[in-house]
Amino acid sequence: MTRDVKTVARDVTLRELGDLFERDDFNTYPVEENGQVVGLVSKFDHLACFIFTPAHMMPRYGDLMKRTVADVMTSEFIYVGTDTRLARVLQLMVDHRIRSMPVIDNDQRLAGMISREDVIRALQRCVGAKAPLPR
Numbered sequence: 001m002t003r004d005v006k007t008v009a010r011d012v013t014l015r016e017l018g019d020l021f022e023r024d025d026f027n028t029y030p031v032e033e034n035g036q037v038v039g040l041v042s043k044f045d046h047l048a049c050f051i052f053t054p055a056h057m058m059p060r061y062g063d064l065m066k067r068t069v070a071d072v073m074t075s076e077f078i079y080v081g082t083d084t085r086l087a088r089v090l091q092l093m094v095d096h097r098i099r100s101m102p103v104i105d106n107d108q109r110l111a112g113m114i115s116r117e118d119v120i121r122a123l124q125r126c127v128g129a130k131a132p133l134p135r
Contacts, residue, residue: 001103001112007032008041010070017046017069027099030074030110037102039073039108046072079104082111086122089114 008029020029021043031039049064049072075125078101080089092098093116100115 001114003112005030005102005110005113007037007110008069009033010038010068010073012069012097013065014049014067014069014072017041019034019066021046022024025075028113030051030102030113032110035079035109037079037104039075040077041069041073042099045074048072078097080114083105086105086119086126090119090123121132 006020006024006026006029008020008031010031010033010130012020017029020026028040028042030037031041049067077094078096078098079090082105084102084103089101092101097119100113102110103114
């Protein structure tokens, strides 16, 4: 789990969000307000803004980039607690095809983010502790 989590506020523009995704190479940022996680915004959410269909007319690029995280974030999201077992985290990630999710502590504050890579490393440690890998 990553404990030093970078978050974004609701008022971050899509232009700023795109810059953050490029700089940090994250897939998801928690959206935080008053110390509480109020949503998640992912690269997918960002990219979905650029879909063009007859039912969804795309505004000018400059206007689109002025939209904010609040306009595109997911406010209903899956999270785990600090005491959630690895097997449950893995099940949630697989069942919901999640790359990463917030870890919330008992005070409902963000304790960290757990990614698929974190789960893979933990599984490797579990396997390594029980039996040597074949050579």
